Amino acid sequence: MELQLALDLVDIPEAKKLVAQVADYIDIVEIGTPIVINEGLHAVKAMKEAFPQLRVLADLKVMDAGGYEVMKASEAGADIITILGVSDDSTIKGAVAEAAKQGRQVMVDMINVKNMEERAAEIDAMGVDYICVHSGYDHQAEGKNSFEELNAIKRVVKHAKTAIAGGIKLDTLPEVIQAQPDLVIVGGGITGEADIQAAASRMNELIKQG
Ligand SMILES: O=C([C@H](O)CO)[C@H](O)[C@H](O)COP(=O)(O)O
DSSP: OEEEEEEOSSOHHHHHHHHHHHGGGOSEEEEOHHHHHHHTTHHHHHHHHHOTTSEEEEEEEEOSOHHHHHHHHHHTTOSEEEEETTSOHHHHHHHHHHHHHHTOEEEEEOTTOSSHHHHHHHHHTTTOSEEEEEOOHHHHHTTOOSHHHHHHHHHHOSSSEEEEESSOOTTTHHHHHHTOOSEEEESHHHHTSSSHHHHHHHHHHHHHHO
């Protein structure tokens, strides 16, 4: 099981400062959608240059032109690029084909997918690398989480790695770990803590214990 730090509400210098504190405790650093919107793919490039030992995920949440978007993110240095599960199959297949060409990986974000098990099985068969259940900020504000959805995709996904994101904190991490995803994605549960390093270190410890 691995840990991904999601960076969303910061700019490039702040993002680099945060990662410098926790780089030893994380496996993947995510350049979140708000950063990409505010700063562009330069943020991905800057993070990869500053921390070449970490895998960098570009959370583009691609909905169309999968191949093209994966190509551009790959050029910027992204190791993993997110595509939406609600996209057309052709978008996901285009992203997978381009990622294979570029030696990168595709994560499908299942945010807002209604028929979770059926769609996860379809997407798994398309050869994606990760399938991620996700309660976004707006869902979190309504009190939702994706713990049940993780169990649902684990029942049907045979090839891809499974991941979970959305509002995970130290006190809910044990429940997440119990469901055994391959990857746990945490943003505010680390960056919102007074002692960021201690939070990341403790989460890393629990995750590595599995
Ligand atoms: O993907 C995300 C969200 O849609 C904003 O871009 C977050 O990175 C993801 O939800 C993880 O962050 P936390 O919910 O703060 O853990």
